[in-house]
Amino acid sequence: MTRLWPKGVAVETWGDPDTPAGFAWQGVPHRIVQVCNRWRVHTRWWESGEPLWRAYLKVTTDSGLLCMLYHDLVGGGWFLSRLYD
Numbered sequence: 001m002t003r004l005w006p007k008g009v010a011v012e013t014w015g016d017p018d019t020p021a022g023f024a025w026q027g028v029p030h031r032i033v034q035v036c037n038r039w040r041v042h043t044r045w046w047e048s049g050e051p052l053w054r055a056y057l058k059v060t061t062d063s064g065l066l067c068m069l070y071h072d073l074v075g076g077g078w079f080l081s082r083l084y085d
Contacts, residue, residue, distance in 0.1 A: 001085050008070060008079025019057065023069065025080055030061040040073075056081070 015021025019038075022031040037058040042051060053073040060066050068082040 003083040
């Protein structure tokens, strides 16, 4: 079963600001061992209000997690968006 958090769950990251070396989720540290994919999403630029501008990473961790993280490029912060089983 895949768990999805459309608005994301905030995580603490360390390492490079663009490609973190790891993150902490629910108080547990996870070291990123591989970046499987990366992409950017920029939407709602044509509407009034704040656009959605995110940099996504699909990563595997040292504990065997396969997950999707995103960096909010407008408001800042890293978020866990999806966890694959």
